[in-house]
Amino acid sequence: MRNYRAAMVEPISLPSRERREAVLEEAGYNAFNVASEDVYVDLLTDSGTGTMSRDQWAALMRGDESYAGSRSFGRLEEAVADVMGFPNVVPCHQGRGAENVLYGCLVGEGDVVLNNAHFDTTRAHVANLGGDPVDCPVEGARDPNAPGDFKGNFSLDRARETVAEAGAENVPVVVLTITNNSAAGQPVSVANTREVADFARGIDATFVIDACRFAENAEFVRRREAEFTGDTVAEIAREQLSYADALVMSGKKEGLANVGGFAAVAEEPEGEAADRLFERAKQRGILYEGFPTYGGMAGRDMEAMAVGLREAVEPPYPEARLDQVAAFGDLLADAGLPVYRPVGGHAVYLDAGELFPNVAPDEFPGQTLVRELYREGGVRCVELGSFAFPGADRPELVRLALPRRTYAREHLEHVADAGAAVLDRREAVRGLEIVSEPPVPELRHFSAELRPVE
Template structure:
């Protein structure tokens, strides 16, 4: 038996309630506008917010900061090849940089791009390159109470109908996001990955896996899919990615680092195009917006991420939060995914109409009640999309302890105990790009 222990402590402060109310109002009822010091338990995202291991810190101390030909990039290349099976790697500053590089090479005006479910930045990058992002989730993905094991799957028949409608030539790429963040972090089965590979071949399309939580997805395949329970998770992780032509990766998730990402491709011609685009937007092709120390830490983190010990502790903590919320009769999406618990805000706050953003109202109340910062992933974050009103409570990796999980559960329970007092919200100002409005829009109580 092995586990991780904390080697560094960071003080946090729960501000007085009246001070939290003032900060929330000043932030325009958008918790992205709060300062980190205003927040007691920060579950806004698991992206780049976790703690690194001693081995990662040691790697940073001996990193090579050369502009070209960095040894730390060679270490990252070797780790990506070993853990993920891609020998051609284009480094970027983070996941959305990888999206910009790859989708800028693959998508043109008038293209249609299916995905099991696009996340906000993916949707925005597809649209920015002239494409139409289309969600094709599996049947039952919107059933919050179902215990189906792989609700993150893509529905191939929806994609085939789409191709028949628009013509297969207009679908240059099929994307599969593992795990499916926009469907409550639900995993994708190996069978569905293989089926998506066959579908991409039918359409003569490039098959891209958004692999930022590939290790967590492999854990669920090991646990839930027939024939995989006795295989090492590292082996499953590599197999699931072996079916893809390319991957985009945010190292801030299952790379276990605070910044960084990359594109992995198999085709030499696409690799060269992506490399040249990355030089323009990210940096030279042996650093791509990362310092050498970031690449060195990610090389170690990728290997740590596929260990049974790490994943058991990581997903166990998320499940623990889900259990504590259910004990308080909080309506959540089940089964609980790998990186976050998703609260059903529509059922939690039934008195607030959908046009008044019950999810965002719940996010604000969690901060007001207990200094907890979550994020809305419903109609505020995804305007004009038919989707549940979810609030994501994403746990940073290797960061919080049991008492923090208790505080979060108590905070959510306390808000629901006084739910009749909670008011809806309306948008006061928003950016031109509606797909990204939840990052910076401001609201006010109705």
């Protein structure tokens, strides 16, 4: 049951089929190149695309736009400490800014960075710093049909193998992404988090949690991890994050805001400022983001995020969020589409390789499904298979990410209908080939252009 009502509406319309065909060709068959006015249901990302609450809109009005010493930063800092347990905050313009600030202090040429699964920008940041991003998914994480309550977990066996090969001195950072976006939004257990923290300490590595969907993960823990039966999402979130040395956060997800993010560091022992991670991150933040009391955000945006962080862990929001995504997965499965199971926290993932057995892997089945969903219903989504992650061993997944507090069931039924129409004519569907792509392979899906295979 929806636990909110609309206080603001935006008109949308479905472009004609002829217009959609033209848009695809003009965009080089890449959904990132499509104008928002040509999209009916936009599931490209849940990042910064949600609907803010009445209290967040009210908070915008008290934004303090002072360059230094902004009151708005103080409120954000207080919210991060209260909700997440981290007192040392470096504000950034968004999550990838936080990655640049934090990983730029920790990663150098030849280093290895372990992650349960790097997402695209995280992988690109590590590679840009001269590091080697290594994924450590658990068995079954990349199998859309494998059972498991915590398929987003970090594989300690894979991590130990990598450390044995690379040497512990060359592994300065261990990252845990919750929920695991590259593994279909699957959650990570608190038990696994503790194990990863112990492992990182054992090799003298900094343990970082990518926390942009921390509340969704905590709601999964509440439902699935027996130790936490009866605990609140707020309590679970604090517990899980407490094992990290530092966080990177996109406030565009569970800050429930349209822009912004931060890096945060736990309490550190006293010592020379130059040796403390927080001080180093602040200085790098000044160089790349802005002064430490705004960091690439307007004061009003810090105010909105401070309110959003608190809303993200308070019922009924987290329960309703997971329930809507699960219901969307059921709609798509009922339409006959191959849904990654169990459904994750922020999106439903479809297995395009299974849907299009006639499309060769080098003709990008996932990107082909992205094209066809737009063609049939003006639905925009994103491929997270061989097009987005070239050279990686992963299924041909397509992510349909739900903006928070935005779409009604009728919109989701429309997406399911579009998927059913694609399914009906899948034998006639042909794949795609790349016409042009940027020089950074980890980021090619943002701007590459394609064309249908003849």
